Amino acid sequence: MPRSKYTALEKLTILEEFKQANTSYAAFAKAFNIGAKSLKRWQTRYERDGIEGLEEARQNNHYSKELKLTAVLAYLAGEGTLEELTIKFGLH
Numbered sequence: 038m039p040r041s042k043y044t045a046l047e048k049l050t051i052l053e054e055f056k057q058a059n060t061s062y063a064a065f066a067k068a069f070n071i072g073a074k075s076l077k078r079w080q081t082r083y084e085r086d087g088i089e090g091l092e093e094a095r096q097n098n099h100y101s102k103e104l105k106l107t108a109v110l111a112y113l114a115g116e117g118t119l120e121e122l123t124i125k126f127g128l129h
Contacts, residue, residue, distance in 0.1 A: 045088055045092040048079050048083075048091040049083065051069060051071075051076070051079070052079060052080055052083055061073075062076050085127075094129070098129055104126060104128075108122055108123075111125075111126075
């Protein structure tokens with residue numbers, strides 16, 4: 038059973054409509070009955086990974102201890118927000 042009720046192509050269509058809508062994340066997301074954070078996350082993943090970023094994960098990602106430690110230390114050092122660092126380190 039899929040975790041998301043939207044396919045990658047449906048998410049892409051929604052993102053394209055959002056781009057044309059010239060409205061806030063909250064207002065647009067409410068119209069589609071999705072969370073504003075979900076919409077922002079889709080957009081970020083699409084910008085970083087293309088259509089593959091919108092596809093549902095078939096398995097959990099596994100990251101090395103070194104990568105996780107580097108990301109945590111960067112966050113604690115104030116090198117960026119959680120969202121900025123997940124993009125920087127390629128984490129989902």
